[in-house]
Amino acid sequence: xxxxxxxxxxxxxxxxxGVADVDALDAMFALPFxxxxxxxxxxxxxxxxxxxxxxxxxxxxxxxxCPEDCGYCPQAARYHTGVDATQLMAVNxxxxxxxxxx
Ligand code: SF4
Numbered sequence: 001x002x003x004x005x006x007x008x009x010x011x012x013x014x015x016x017x018g019v020a021d022v023d024a025l026d027a028m029f030a031l032p033f034x035x036x037x038x039x040x041x042x043x044x045x046x047x048x049x050x051x052x053x054x055x056x057x058x059x060x061x062x063x064x065x066c067p068e069d070c071g072y073c074p075q076a077a078r079y080h081t082g083v084d085a086t087q088l089m090a091v092n093x094x095x096x097x098x099x100x101x102x
Pocket of ligand 1: 076
């Protein structure tokens with residue numbers, strides 16, 4: 001089994017309805033890192049404005065105090081993170097703050 005087949009756990013990769021050429025993927029995996037990075041730049045430039053950077057802002061509409069315990073998540077109430085829990089933000093307040101960011 002090739003490196004790619006091992007990585008994906010099956011002999012073929014299906015993306016967009018097509019079957020990937022595993023040999024081509026293996027060849028790509030074998031590329032030196034800088035060559036792979038160059039290819040990634042070409043793909044990015046083919047599909048996006050090359051020097052545009054999307055800026056995003058995260059807004060926490062509720063911080064901490066979650067009654068669930070997903071084990072890994074510091075939002076769970078059982079963790080003591082030193083950050084004060086907040087109530088769920090009012091819809092109008094969230095919409096207002098989102099509008100300010102646009
Ligand atoms: S991921 Fe975190 S915030 Fe979401 S339900 Fe689990 S503990 Fe709560």
